Amino acid sequence: EPEVTQTPSHQVTQMGQEVILRCVPISNHLYFYWYRQILGQKVEFLVSFYNNEISEKSEIFDDQFSVERPDGSNFTLKIRSTKLEDSAMYFCASRPGTASQYFGPGTRLTVL
Amino acid sequence: KQEVTQIPAALSVPEGENLVLNCSFTDSAIYNLQWFRQDPGKGLTSLLLIQSSQREQTSGRLNASLDKSSGRSTLYIAASQPGDSATYLCAVLPSTGANSKLTFGKGITLSVRP
Numbered sequence: 001e002p003e004v005t006q007t008p009s010h011q012v013t014q015m016g017q018e019v020i021l022r023c024v025p026i027s028n029h030l031y032f033y034w035y036r037q038i039l040g041q042k043v044e045f046l047v048s049f050y051n052n053e054i055s056e057k058s059e060i061f062d063d064q065f066s067v068e069r070p071d072g073s074n075f076t077l078k079i080r081s082t083k084l085e086d087s088a089m090y091f092c093a094s095r096p097g098t099a100s101q102y103f104g105p106g107t108r109l110t111v112l
Numbered sequence: 113k114q115e116v117t118q119i120p121a122a123l124s125v126p127e128g129e130n131l132v133l134n135c136s137f138t139d140s141a142i143y144n145l146q147w148f149r150q151d152p153g154k155g156l157t158s159l160l161l162i163q164s165s166q167r168e169q170t171s172g173r174l175n176a177s178l179d180k181s182s183g184r185s186t187l188y189i190a191a192s193q194p195g196d197s198a199t200y201l202c203a204v205l206p207s208t209g210a211n212s213k214l215t216f217g218k219g220i221t222l223s224v225r226p
Contacts, residue, residue, distance in 0.1 A: 033213070035214075041218070042216050042217065042218045042219075043156070043201065043203070043214075043216040044216070045213035045214065045215070048212075048213060056212070056213060058213075089153075091155060091156065100144075100146070100158065100161050101146075101158075101214060102158070103148075103155055103156040103157075103158070104155060105154060105155035106154070106155045106156075108153070
């Protein structure tokens with residue numbers, strides 16, 4: 001069964017550094033999402049992406065964040081200058097035309 | 113603004129017990145509701161999805177019900193097993209449509225004792 005994949009599984013970075021989190025959505029899916037989960041907190045929405053543009057973004061998704069679909073398979077989340085509070089598990093999700101979102105295994109980002 | 117609540121935060125039961133996990137949401141204008149399972153440090157596995165027009169969905173030992181008007185959903189687990197130990201999250205999609213974002217509850221951490 002096709003699944004969403006994410007790399008790396010764990011990323012450790014220094015505060016102020018840029019990080020790129022990568023996702024490969026399921027191949028025939030059209031809609032893409034990033035969510036994050038700070039340890040012990042709820043999963044919260046960051047951004048949705050459709051037809052090569054952002055559909056919706058949360059107030060968390062400020063100018064430090066950007067998303068890109070650089071080719072037909074990858075979907076990336078970039079954090080330009082990481083802060084300690086960016087430490088979280090980041091989940092990518094995708095869906096076809098129907099409403100069910102399929103989640104990847106997540107990337108654990110640790111900012112030191 | 114939609115709020116999703118899951119109480120209690122944690123639950124411990126002996127193996128074999130039937131149990132019910134509760135989820136409540138403040139805005140009944142939903143498109144669908146999903147239940148997920150999350151193992152420690154891992155991703156989200158979708159268990160059941162209920163459309164707003166449906167009352168329940170079943171998969172194996174799991175049964176999820178939805179009462180949209182009262183803003184409640186329950187996940188029923190029959191004959192619980194130690195392998196069911198995990199965190200169970202519910203999430204709602206608003207009626208603005210399938211292109212919207214999911215709003216999650218904080219989850220219920222279930223421990224099934226052998």
